Amino acid sequence: MSAPVVTRATRASRVAMVIAALAVIVLALAPWWAGRADLRLMGEIFLYLSLACLWNLMAGYAGLVSVGQQAFVGFGGYMLFALTIFGGLHPIVAILGSGVLAAMLSVPVAALIFRLKGAYFAIGTWVMAEVFRLTFAQVSALGGGSGTSLPVGVVKSLAASRSGREALSYWLALGAAITVITCVYLFLRSRRGLALTAIRDSEVAASGLGIDIWRTKLEVYVVTSAFTAIIGGLIFLQKLRISPDAAFSVNDWTAFVIFIVVIGGIGTLEGPIIGTLVFFLLRETLADFGTIYLMVLGAVAIVVMLKAPKGIWGLVRDRYDLELFPLSYRVRIKED
């Protein structure tokens, strides 16, 4: 008699969890072992990793291929400046507040752009981001088109010493990345995640099996927008200066993020992590070559799309049936 058992964790996923836990401990101690420049770079890596995970959830799972997430990066950045300068809020409170505001703002935005499909949706999101940029460029209290700096008083309220601030800003970035990855993982593992994964693979079958596609997509859009704004706040807390062009840059906050997700493996949790590592490896090795760096990025993207359309992780997963985040259900038929 055989009794099938349903499990989710695999050996690889258990090993990966242990390694991840160790890595988090080592990374949390970085302010004591890394130099100032390295700390800054690692903070940037964590924020890009967060953006990539969020974009992957939205585009890779919910099928919302947005090229306008810079709208929420910039919105979060500007809200950090506005809420601290005019509202007198502590920067961390302001950043969390910007997430709430972005969630509220994303509902009417979704009501507009969800009417568009496919390529039209992508262009619609971009147009929306331009509207955001032009709007913030009109606000003279925030420096208009040329931007503004975070006042010294606000910066000092984070921590008295410069090294203290750098460590704090690093920990915030690390914490954000861990929070985003954990939230996305728990979401995908839940029953809502099962529904979202089904939508990823076939919308017509998903709706035929009782999944409300519109509502699921809206939920994902609102949550990713809120988190994206929070990451935006953290990015500009690190930069200490904001301007409309920097805040709403399609290159910095969307093109690079799409590159990361696509070469890493879209529609997988592991993909954005690998993509982020590859992106920064390329950027740091090619930084001295100027624009050649962008040409190499383009070439890498084209080769990966042609040779491994599911990205680097897709290639690995298909070959070795690996899964580092235990999302799959596995049925074991026990013989006894």
Place this chain on the structure above:
Amino acid sequence: MSALLSVAGLRKSFGAVVVADDTSFDIAQGEAVGILGPNGAGKTSLFNLVTGALSPDAGRITFQGQDISTSSAARRCKIGIARSFQVPQPFGGMTVFENALVGAVEGAGMRSHEAEAHVLAVLEDTGLLAKANIRAGALTLLDRKRLEMARALAARPKLLLLDEIAGGLTEAECTALIDTIKAVHAGGTTIIWIEHVVHALLAVVERLIVIDFGKKIAEGPPKTIMDSAEVKEIYLGVDPDV
């Protein structure tokens, strides 16, 4: 006894192509009904209208006495209508088990442990248990068709719509499929089955509806229908004068 599903005056056309032309019929609780008709007659479109994948130009669809003409496809599944797709639509990146789990969790609204046990039972019944861990995208066409049925059954429907699932099966496989469908029907599920493999259909259904150019042209007990000259002419291509 009132009808489980009632379709009245259903119309749908795409430009000049009419896929439903004033179609009306009732399906009683616990019935098994077959739908016949040549290719392009509007059989699959009829399923799309009943499940909400298409919205009708006119007409009413009533399920358990409730007008569902404007309900979403998702809502219709939740209240008990599930279907298999003629062209399989597997969730390719998910395993066979997960595919069926979607039906149990979303369609039937089961809790996780209940859903897992139910899915295992359905996979056992449909002969897919040994392939539970395979990604659906890697399945053969035959297994994809099996999966279509497994996924629909996992949603624990009151009304099951099957769209050409017997085509391409060997004799033994076909017999197994008939047994599975009979067991589902015996369990109280109402079935509407579109099928070109007529002997499989006749082994299960109690009534036949024949459709051509979106119009219902005949309806009745299988034997009467199969013997009628009109059906032989339109569906089987037999010249009535011969």
